[in-house]
Amino acid sequence: MAPTINLAKNAVHDLPTPEPESPFRSRKPYRFSTLCATIDNPDMKDQYGSSSVPIYQSSTFKGVGNQFDYSRSGNPTRSHLEHHIAKISSATHAFAVSSGMAALDVILRLLKPGDEVIAGDDLYGGTNRLLAYIRTHVGVTVHHVDTTDPTSLHAFIHPTKTAMVLLESPTNPLLKIADLATISRDVKERAPGAIIVVDNTMMSPYLQRPLEHGADVVYDSATKYLSGHHDLMAGVVTCNRDDVAKQIAFTINAVGNALTPIDSFLLLRGIKTLALRIDRQQATAQLVAEYLYGLGFHVNYPGLDSHPGRDIHTRIADGNGAVLSFETGNKELSEKIVGGTRLWGISVSFGCVNSLISMPCVMSHASIDAATRAARGLPEDLIRLCVGIEDSHDLVDDLENSLLEAGAIELNAAQNKYVRIPDSNSLTQTVHRLDEDKSKDQTEWFVSAPGKVILFGEHAVVHGVTAIAASVDLRCYGLATPRKDGKLSVHFADIDNFYHEWDVDSLPWEAVTPIALGEEPPEVLDEKLIDALNKGPLGHLDDTQSASRGAGLTFLYLYMILSNVRDRPAFNFTARSTLPVGAGLGSSASFSTCAATASLLVHRRISLPAPPAPSSSSHIHVSHEGRRAIPPTIAAEVNKWAFVAEKILHGNPSGVDNSVAVYGGALAYTRAGFSRKSGMEAIQGFKSLGFLLTNSKVPRDTKKLVAGVGEKKANEPDLVNGILDAIQGISDEARRALADPELPRDSLLSALSALIKENHEHLITLGVSHPALETIRAATANPYGLSTKLTGAGGGGCAVTLIPDDFEAEALQDLIKDLIRENFHPYLTSVGGSGLGILSPHAEHRNPERDTHRPRNDVGQVTPPKTPIPQGQSQVEIVDGFAKKASDLEPLRPAFEATGTTELTGWASELGRWLYV
Numbered sequence: 028m029a030p031t032i033n034l035a036k037n038a039v040h041d042l043p044t045p046e047p048e049s050p051f052r053s054r055k056p057y058r059f060s061t062l063c064a065t066i067d068n069p070d071m072k073d074q075y076g077s078s079s080v081p082i083y084q085s086s087t088f089k090g091v092g093n094q095f096d097y098s099r100s101g102n103p104t105r106s107h108l109e110h111h112i113a114k115i116s117s118a119t120h121a122f123a124v125s126s127g128m129a130a131l132d133v134i135l136r137l138l139k140p141g142d143e144v145i146a147g148d149d150l151y152g153g154t155n156r157l158l159a160y161i162r163t164h165v166g167v168t169v170h171h172v173d174t175t176d177p178t179s180l181h182a183f184i185h186p187t188k189t190a191m192v193l194l195e196s197p198t199n200p201l202l203k204i205a206d207l208a209t210i211s212r213d214v215k216e217r218a219p220g221a222i223i224v225v226d227n228t229m230m231s232p233y234l235q236r237p238l239e240h241g242a243d244v245v246y247d248s249a250t251k252y253l254s255g256h257h258d259l260m261a262g263v264v265t266c267n268r269d270d271v272a273k274q275i276a277f278t279i280n281a282v283g284n285a286l287t288p289i290d291s292f293l294l295l296r297g298i299k300t301l302a303l304r305i306d307r308q309q310a311t312a313q314l315v316a317e318y319l320y321g322l323g324f325h326v327n328y329p330g331l332d333s334h335p336g337r338d339i340h341t342r343i344a345d346g347n348g349a350v351l352s353f354e355t356g357n358k359e360l361s362e363k364i365v366g367g368t369r370l371w372g373i374s375v376s377f378g379c380v381n382s383l384i385s386m387p388c389v390m391s392h393a394s395i396d397a398a399t400r401a402a403r404g405l406p407e408d409l410i411r412l413c414v415g416i417e418d419s420h421d422l423v424d425d426l427e428n429s430l431l432e433a434g435a436i437e438l439n440a441a442q443n444k445y446v447r448i449p450d451s452n453s454l455t456q457t458v459h460r461l462d463e464d465k466s467k468d469q470t471e472w473f474v475s476a477p478g479k480v481i482l483f484g485e486h487a488v489v490h491g492v493t494a495i496a497a498s499v500d501l502r503c504y505g506l507a508t509p510r511k512d513g514k515l516s517v518h519f520a521d522i523d524n525f526y527h528e529w530d531v532d533s534l535p536w537e538a539v540t541p542i543a544l545g546e547e548p549p550e551v552l553d554e555k556l557i558d559a560l561n562k563g564p565l566g567h568l569d570d571t572q573s574a575s576r577g578a579g580l581t582f583l584y585l586y587m588i589l590s591n592v593r594d595r596p597a598f599n600f601t602a603r604s605t606l607p608v609g610a611g612l613g614s615s616a617s618f619s620t621c622a623a624t625a626s627l628l629v630h631r632r633i634s635l636p637a638p639p640a641p642s643s644s645s646h647i648h649v650s651h652e653g654r655r656a657i658p659p660t661i662a663a664e665v666n667k668w669a670f671v672a673e674k675i676l677h678g679n680p681s682g683v684d685n686s687v688a689v690y691g692g693a694l695a696y697t698r699a700g701f702s703r704k705s706g707m708e709a710i711q712g713f714k715s716l717g718f719l720l721t722n723s724k725v726p727r728d729t730k731k732l733v734a735g736v737g738e739k740k741a742n743e744p745d746l747v748n749g750i751l752d753a754i755q756g757i758s759d760e761a762r763r764a765l766a767d768p769e770l771p772r773d774s775l776l777s778a779l780s781a782l783i784k785e786n787h788e789h790l791i792t793l794g795v796s797h798p799a800l801e802t803i804r805a806a807t808a809n810p811y812g813l814s815t816k817l818t819g820a821g822g823g824g825c826a827v828t829l830i831p832d833d834f835e836a837e838a839l840q841d842l843i844k845d846l847i848r849e850n851f852h853p854y855l856t857s858v859g860g861s862g863l864g865i866l867s868p869h870a871e872h873r874n875p876e877r878d879t880h881r882p883r884n885d886v887g888q889v890t891p892p893k894t895p896i897p898q899g900q901s902q903v904e905i906v907d908g909f910a911k912k913a914s915d916l917e918p919l920r921p922a923f924e925a926t927g928t929t930e931l932t933g934w935a936s937e938l939g940r941w942l943y944v
């Protein structure tokens with residue numbers, strides 16, 4: 028049904044509703060399409076009675092005191108347009124500017140430094156870019172939240188700081204629905220001064236008028252539906268608040284971005300057919316959405332019964348619009364489909380009379396970085412369709428041809444209809460089923476991350492010097508097992524077998540400001556939350572339990588800050604490590620990485636991509652046996668949060684430990700914020716080196732040791748700065764030696780040996796050695812002639828000794844015996860193995876034969892991941908046409924907690940395929 032417009036009270040602009048003909052037969056207000064087509068402003072009657080508004084192509088106007096003087100401030104053609112837009116938008120004020128982004132820009136200029144903005148997490152890429160700009164240049168904080176749940180905004184609304192809430196419904200390109208009416212009411216109650224702004228481009232005033240639902244300001248990219256022909260760029264802003272309108276008018280005049288006379292004319296002409304075009308476009312969009320849904324694709328369109336926001340949308344809007352999106356499960360397939368259409372033009376933008384097809388991740392939303400896209404759940408394979416006015420049969424035919432040619436659908440002879448090809452996407456469908464059924468998801472996530480050995484630069488790296496570090500073959504394992512009783516529990520098997528559980532609802536939620544998806548964690552920790560956790564959930568721990576307090580605090584902090592109000596999952600997190608805890612081998616960073624990954628997975632802030640289809644004759648898929656299966660975007664997201672966890676455990680970490688735990692291999696790492704170029708670089712040539720790690724078994728506290736060096740630097744700056752420069756020289760020298768393929772092996776080893784000695788001397792001067800470490804050093808030097816240094820924070824913990832290639836096996840055995848006699852714990856290790864690992868959740872990758880309860884005696888030898896089972900020979904049980912879900916498998920938790928530490932690695936590797944960074 029065509030909508031009628033609501034007459035805004037005190038409307039400045041008259042409406043062409045005729046006077047009642049007689050007191051007995053009143054005339055109804057004109058309906059929308061009539062208003063659209065009738066451009067009539069009684070205050071600006073044309074002197075010649077022209078049927079079409081003339082183009083006043085004039086920059087200046089003669090005469091003093093007349094209505095117009097300069098086109099930047101006002102122009103008759105634009106005034107006609109603005110009057111018309113106000114009329115169809117239920118607005119008292121309307122402004123026309125040079126583009127949709129210009130419209131947003133004049134609105135954002137209402138903000139001042141220190142203000143906070145709450146915005147959706149599925150915004151147009153350009154909107155994100157401008158928000159990021161004002162965040163960095165104006166000092167405005169922007170919180171991105173999932174606006175599909177009005178309550179998810181509550182935690183971010185501040186009574187005085189929240190200055191603006193930026194909404195869009197449906198969103199572009201995921202077509203998510205925000206309840207504009209409820210959000211507007213909630214925000215007004217909690218932050219009366221906040222301005223509610225709605226981007227209404229996807230709907231246009233014909234289908235949705237947010238001012239009627241409590242919004243203060245609405246803007247449209249008029250380049251889209253309002254103009255309808257992709258022949259101009261324009262933006263419009265409407266509002267009913269005189270104070271806001273005054274400021275917007277000031278900005279437009281001051282900036283000079285008002286719409287030109289000729290574009291105002293074209294836009295007026297376009298608007299006349301708005302209702303007509305949209306009626307046709309959305310009818311075809313409904314048809315296309317049903318067609319794709321019928322084939323078995325995951326389709327986002329509020330006109331489908333399956334759309335989760337359909338009821339809300341129907342309440343606030345008069346139609347479903349003409350934009351929809353769908354997923355194919357495979358980026359390459361999507362590219363083929365997009366490239367194969369003829370009638371659907373490959374183009375950004377939408378709202379034109381011609382149909383368009385695009386892949387948002389590579390086109391309209393490419394300005395949002397890949398990590399943020401992933402964090403906000405924007406699928407890389409998403410195809411957006413913007414339906415035009417062409418014949419619907421032709422559009423469907425063209426799409427069908429392209430789907431067929433791309434190999435996305437095939438004819439099912441029995442049913443005599445096209446269906447999605449199951450082979451290429453059955454797994455994606457499974458994943459979708461699991462995704463759609465979020466509340467019932469019972470995936471048990473098993474993750475692991477390695478410890479590290481620092482060869483050069485510990486402590487100095489905290490102060491901006493480059494450190495060289497590599498992963499060791501000892502790992503922390505973390506297992507997140509869903510619970511059904513609303514409780515969150517932790518089990519730290521390595522720390523006095525610590526176990527504790529809390530009701531999720533009893534956690535101090537009032538103290539947390541959750542960080543929305545894609546948002547950077549603040550530089551400094553949230554002390555309010557830390558204090559609340561220490562006093563509340565961890566209040567029962569005494570001073571002898573500082574390791575459990577640290578681990579518990581880290582876990583709860585991440586769980587709460589990464590949570591979203593709607594979904595606070597209950598689960599148990601068990602951590603177990605084959606690393607010695609607190610001995611300088613990065614046990615805290617590997618624990619932090621596991622805890623961060625588990626929380627991100629459980630809160631669905633990261634999700635693993637579907638595995639690639641097996642090789643076909645046209646495309647070879649190289650199996651890396653799980654390596655490189657975790658994309659860099661996910662690694663970066665985990666690393667960011669593992670660093671936050673390290674801050675809790677370490678106070679002032681450099682970030683080197685967590686970076687090695689996430690990325691594995693060997694790295695040259697330089698912290699940001701100092702004079703040197705920051706970042707990390709992979710180092711080759713480490714893997715072939717042999718190291719002996721010796722645990723002095725002297726406990727120490729990294730946090731105190733790091734703080735101690737900081738104090739020394741403050742008290743004796745010349746001494747410490749000199750040492751820092753010298754250590755930088757050592758790292759540079761080591762890097763050069765390792766990177767030189769021509770350097771003979773023995774020269775490399777003797778160079779590294781000398782550098783190890785030199786670095787250790789500096790660490791002694793910094794005050795972080797310990798008599799036990801000096802004993803280990805002496806024992807390896809004499810009579811064995813080996814070089815040893817402390818590694819990690821020192822003060823006890825481990826020492827690392829370089830073992831040259833030609834070092835006699837017998838001498839090595841003697842050295843090991845000597846060290847054991849002195850009550851040390853020596854351990855031969857290789858370095859440079861994989862970083863973060865996640866046991867594949869894909870049923871195809873799980874070992875269905877695994878017996879989780881069988882006690883294992885074989886000692887922890889890493890078994891290479893299994894080769895995937897070829898298509899068609901899957902041993903995985905198929906239930907209702909889908910592979911058995913990971914959640915249907917027996918929980919790993921009992922066996923994980925029962926397996927001996929030496930067997931842990933072997934046991935874990937046999938569970939199925941591990942995916943690594």
Ligand SMILES: Nc1ncnc2c1ncn2[C@@H]1O[C@H](COP(=O)(O)OP(=O)(O)OP(=O)(O)O)[C@@H](O)[C@H]1O
Nearest residue numbers: 574577578604609610611612613614615729819820
């Ligand atoms: N397996 C684990 N389970 C629970 N908590 C752990 C585990 N491993 C480490 N932690 C946490 O990390 C703390 C140890 O951190 P610390 O920095 O002192 O040692 P490290 O990381 O081994 O040494 P370095 O930072 O010098 O490499 C523990 O007290 C505990 O809070």
Ligand SMILES: C[C@@](O)(CCO)CC(=O)[O-]
Nearest residue numbers: 485486680681682819820
């Ligand atoms: C002591 C230190 O340099 C290494 C701890 O493993 C601290 C850090 O870099 O975070």
